[in-house]
Amino acid sequence: MERKHVLTIAGSDSGGGAGIQADLKVFSALGTYGMSVITAVTAQNTLGVTAIQEIDSQVVQLQLDAVFSDIRVDAVKIGMVSNHGIMDVIAQSIQRYQPPHVVIDPVMIAKSGDSLLQEDSIAALQNALLPMATIITPNLPEAEVLLGCKITSILEMRQAVKELAGKMNTQVLLKGGHLDGDAVDILSTGREFSSPRIDTPHTHGTGCSLSSAIAAYLALGEPIEIAIAKAKEYVFQAICHAFPIGKGHSPIHHFYQWDQGGRKAWD
Ligand SMILES: Nc1ncnc2c1ncn2[C@@H]1O[C@H](COP(=O)(O)OP(=O)(O)O)[C@@H](O)[C@H]1O
Numbered sequence: 001m002e003r004k005h006v007l008t009i010a011g012s013d014s015g016g017g018a019g020i021q022a023d024l025k026v027f028s029a030l031g032t033y034g035m036s037v038i039t040a041v042t043a044q045n046t047l048g049v050t051a052i053q054e055i056d057s058q059v060v061q062l063q064l065d066a067v068f069s070d071i072r073v074d075a076v077k078i079g080m081v082s083n084h085g086i087m088d089v090i091a092q093s094i095q096r097y098q099p100p101h102v103v104i105d106p107v108m109i110a111k112s113g114d115s116l117l118q119e120d121s122i123a124a125l126q127n128a129l130l131p132m133a134t135i136i137t138p139n140l141p142e143a144e145v146l147l148g149c150k151i152t153s154i155l156e157m158r159q160a161v162k163e164l165a166g167k168m169n170t171q172v173l174l175k176g177g178h179l180d181g182d183a184v185d186i187l188s189t190g191r192e193f194s195s196p197r198i199d200t201p202h203t204h205g206t207g208c209s210l211s212s213a214i215a216a217y218l219a220l221g222e223p224i225e226i227a228i229a230k231a232k233e234y235v236f237q238a239i240c241h242a243f244p245i246g247k248g249h250s251p252i253h254h255f256y257q258w259d260q261g262g263r264k265a266w267d
């Protein structure tokens, strides 16, 4: 079968658990060819983020042109984009090159509590970038910012996902990782994707990995609901197989399939 090509446009996580590094691991684990446009470099590990250097928007533009002018792009995932200048450049490139699928994870705050989006760029995120999406995948705090109200239960999630889809004029997968009980994500069609909640601190990068896996499965030709179901199962298994790295919240195990039936990679 022809190899599919997936592009991530996101920030770098030096600890390797989230951002560009997580996205490229997901693309490889799912058998696609990964490419990257870096929007910011974060100094980050399992404990948090200590510095952010945004990439000049002209350099972001040159990365986008380098990829799109040479290589067929079957799907795009967009993650951390911290300022409106970079958002505008990305939105214009999506308009120009028209990739078939665009999955946007509207990254605002890392689980460590560190902010990854400038506050004055929230409007640009809504007005310039989100309209480019095939689907957006906010977590609960991000959906609360986009809607301007609290979401505290599955019942409220069902209502919120429909309101968000109307407001943003796009499909929405509202992730329920921040609630208690089963981990339930709700699509704006009403379909729900549920898994048991794993009792673990090692969930760094789950949101990045879910959106990247959805993009990879869309590139592989899966319809949206199957792409989400497969991506959710992939992330669930990767959480189940996470192993400790560093002193804080470890990343999930992107290549857990490699360990199955054999020796664990870290033994
Ligand atoms: N402890 C957990 N057990 C099982 N699934 C989880 C757990 N935490 C998060 N998930 C799942 O991981 C994905 C990312 O969710 P979430 O943590 O809400 O996003 P983010 O990383 O953007 O904050 C979702 O599919 C969510 O249901």
Ligand SMILES: Cc1ncc(COP(=O)(O)OP(=O)(O)O)c(N)n1
Pocket: 010, 011, 012, 013, 018, 019, 020, 042, 044, 079, 080, 107, 109, 110, 111, 112, 116, 203, 204, 205, 206, 207, 208, 209
């Ligand atoms: C560079 C970078 N991008 C995105 C995130 C957020 O990642 P996420 O998958 O939401 O996981 P947590 O960091 O919240 O665990 C990030 N941390 N860094």
